[in-house]
Amino acid sequence: MIYLIVIPMLLAVLLIPFVSGKKSFLISSVAAAISLALSSFFFFEYFNRPAIESVTWFTSGSIKFTLSMSASNLTLFMAILVSFISLLVLVFSNFYMRDEPQRRYYSEMSLFIFSMLGLVLSNSLLLFYVFWELVGVTSYLLIGFWYGREAPASAGKKALLLTRIGDIAFFAALVVLFVTLRTFSISTILADVSAIGPATLSIVASLLFIAVISKSAQFPFYTWLVDAMEGPTPVSALLHSATMVAAGAFLLVLMLPLFIEAGFGIVILSFGFFTAFLAALLALKEVHLKRILAYSTIESLSFMFIAAATANAGGAIFYLFTHAIFKSLLFFIAGALMVLFGSYDIYKLKSSKKNKGWLFVPAIIGFSSIAGLPPFMSFFAHLGVSANFTLADSLIFLLLSFLTALFSFRALFVAFGKGSGPRPIKNMYAYIPIIILSAISILGGVLLFYFSGVILINYSFDAFSVISVIASLLGVYVAFELFSRSRLPSAVSRSKAASVNLSKYGWDKIITAFGGSFMLFAVWIGRVDDAFIRLFSRLGEGFISLASASRAIENGDATAYVAAVLLGLVIIIAVAVVFV
């Protein structure tokens, strides 16, 4: 029955092409609401009574390939989260995407939501992979939604290309796992993980790791996420913060026993911290609000990875949940700023000097959430993330907290600088989702204590937590000094110095250079192949010219023919006489 959760979205995808533009919004949001209702219903129905439902997809030889979905506290919680955020995003889309082609947008969004819901409910890695690829494809379509412009089209292509590397790695891992263990079922695989030989285990773990870091935009794959901000803002809110990119972290959590068994804990931890630093430093250099949020997303995903690596899967999931809430809140605010004030550039927003009105308080909530300040929910999430930290981890985390607060409040102070004038209008489709998310961000922290019901979570409130809050507040203060008091030149140069070596443009240039040199290599190989082909053409032409040459014998001269016959006769007789 669990599959019923995804059916409304699937029906929406099938119906929308046949209805008018306005109705497509209604159909998709109603479908999302139904999915939300069903997810909640099933959550309580299957609470602490996990179940797995499977169906045979096809049979090859004597082996059945089954697709299974699992109804457990974790998967159904994720389903609730995904459908809830999706619903809010769809509502917000009615505000942001008002003047855009409706049907294409809502059908692609519905396809995405369908795939994402299917992904979180999958128990079979095969089914998980199917949805994993589908979310990647819908992401490509949605990023490149405004295909008429070069930037979104390239961004979409880059996103799919980079994530496809991870997808193929995932595919390879699937192949290895199935041949080794004869099953795709996650539960069975985790149970038998010790049966996999060490070499194979390392290979599988490496492949799955590549898959998760490409989907979750960690180093070295992070550039696609930053460029993905070319897509419509609701898309950024849903896919590229709350759900799709979290799928990588989700897979990591699901397969965590396998990674731990393969000894990958330290690898994940290192990649996580490195990416987090990279993202924080690069965020300091950005002026485009969505790109700042993108780097923040990358950093948050790193936090999820770090939590998982320290064997605190629950911490990762709770942070995922929290992040989904406050990041979509921030993207909604950014989208509202764009529609109401016309720009994503934080300095242009500052210089517009307009009254940001009702957006100000949610913005404070949102940016504070990035920094993990109490009393907001994300503070509690940070408690979860840092629960199993060693001393070294904690020190690094403190530095990160400082940097995070610095870049997030830089954005807040610059974009929401002094403004005056008439208050912006409150469009309900924008206003209500923002208010809802703000409310959850304020009140949701309490859920930390009940979260073990979903997945076992470690959290600790100790001296470290207090110190990290102090570090964040320090960051806020520094940001205030630098950016609120308009001391721009020195501030900009200071942040530039920090990020000049790790400039995203540098890494991006490396990737582009790699792509370019590969293209040159390909052109060269293409010429080799062309020469090879022409070689055979020449062979063929050689035959033809040989044929044309021997054509000269048939010249129609009867006398020559007779002479030839007689000559042949003489030769035959001579041969016969000599050899017989």
Added chain:
Amino acid sequence: MIYLFSFLLMALIGVIALIVNTFLKCRLSEEKIVASVILASVVLFFSGLVFGFKSISVQLVSSIDFSFSLQLNGFSLPFMLIAVVVPAAVLWTAHKEIKQNKTLFYIFYLLAYASLISVFISYNLILLFIFWEAAVLSLFFIIAFWGDQKTRKGASIKFLVFTQLSSLTLLAVFILFFSYTGSFNLGVIQQLSALIPIGIQYIILSLLLVTVLIKMPLFPLHAWLPDAYTSAPTSGTILLSSLLSKMGGFALIIFGFEMIPSAMSGAQPFLIAIGLLTVIYISIVATAQRDLKRLFSYSSMIYMALIFIGISSLTTFGVDGAVLLIVSHSFIIALLFILSAELYDRTGTYDMSKMGGLASKMPVLSFFFVFSVLAVMGVPGLSNFVGELLVFLGAYSVLPISLIGLIGVIISTNYYLKAIKSTLFGQIRATFSKLGDVSRLDTLQLLLLSAFVVLAGVLPGLILSLVGATI
């Protein structure tokens, strides 16, 4: 019970009707005649799936064991599916592009159609060879007379020389089978093939390999492909890529996998290596292509290489995956070539760098284009995915290193996305501002092919159930 002979009969009636139509100057449109023949065959085929097929066997020359026998071998049905259905969709494309000597063209078309179906149901090797040659020669004439003016002469002759070589080695394989089993009958050979000494099996394998490497084609005997595919008229290209290349796969399955598996397993690393080399080499070559038709031609080879790897793995997974890829790729490559022909009709060029932004003028075409490219990339839910999965499962289980073939898949993603972006996205040029979208009938044709792709993607079991049917 549908007589297998009826397919040939229908085609024969069609040819006669075409000839009569020309000589008696009846004003019947040639396309309608061909369409009715093909439609009848499609109906016959699907009724056959429901009611079963009836074989026929007539002794013609007993001294060399030549009998006219048509019977389903275990792999006939999936191949028949594509041989019966794809030319139906292609007929519309042929109608749009062939304007001269239509009768002659459609005679060759029906000849190719009948031969292709009959190759897959021939139970006597001499008969199979006759139909094999007939198919090849019809395609040669189609390329030579209706192909692109400037390049068709060289391309068709190169095609002919290569495929005749492959036919020659195939004949040698048949003769070897005959001399060691005393029969040209497929069933008899299958039973006795285990008794062929292993040295001879290796010789048979080498000869068969030449045939298959030329036919599918694979590196290094692929030199005929780019020119032949690009010079042929679109309908010819689709017949080549969807059907003739699959004849090579058929030969490998029937004569390799079923009859000389011990030789194949001995040479397995070598075979899989050729496949992997083709995948990686050709994906790099394809990256450099700017001509859309040429790009799709090269990319077609990659799937043939995957099919080859699947069959060479000699596992149920691998062969099932190969069969799935064969059916799925037939439809998808037909879609791709039809769409590139549509783009050519509208923009006058196949060069991707000269197009751009066409999605704004042609939404339906763009939808199908993106759909087809996603399908060929192996997106799950569309037919190529399960085939690729099974092929790699089979290949990995015998030779773990075969996963490096996936590098080719990554490389190919690049040029597929580039193809979409260069042609459809971005700013449209001023010269193209007056282009129209595809017509209703075009949409119907594309929809039919796409429906098969989705159906096979969601329910691959349907195709897999066709394998192994012998009645």
Added chain:
Amino acid sequence: MVPLSYILFLSVVLFAIGVYGVLSRKNGFGMLISAEIIINAALLNFVGASASLSSLSGASYALIILVMAVLEAVVFVGMLIAYSKKTSSVLLSKLRRFRG
């Protein structure tokens, strides 16, 4: 009985004359007549052999050859007629036109 060697000698001479004639004639009929001379040389050979070996098989072969010669002459004349209709001459120099 004439010695066999004389007959063979005559046959060879006739053959040589015939070959020379075929090679040097431009006129179609000339070629035909020379070819007939060659045939007759061969005939003479057979008849002589038959006479000296006192066997009838040589003579019977000779009869068969004679019939064949007639038939071949008929076919050749027919082709020459068709040729002369197209080129209004029996000189074979224009035969080039008919090469395929």
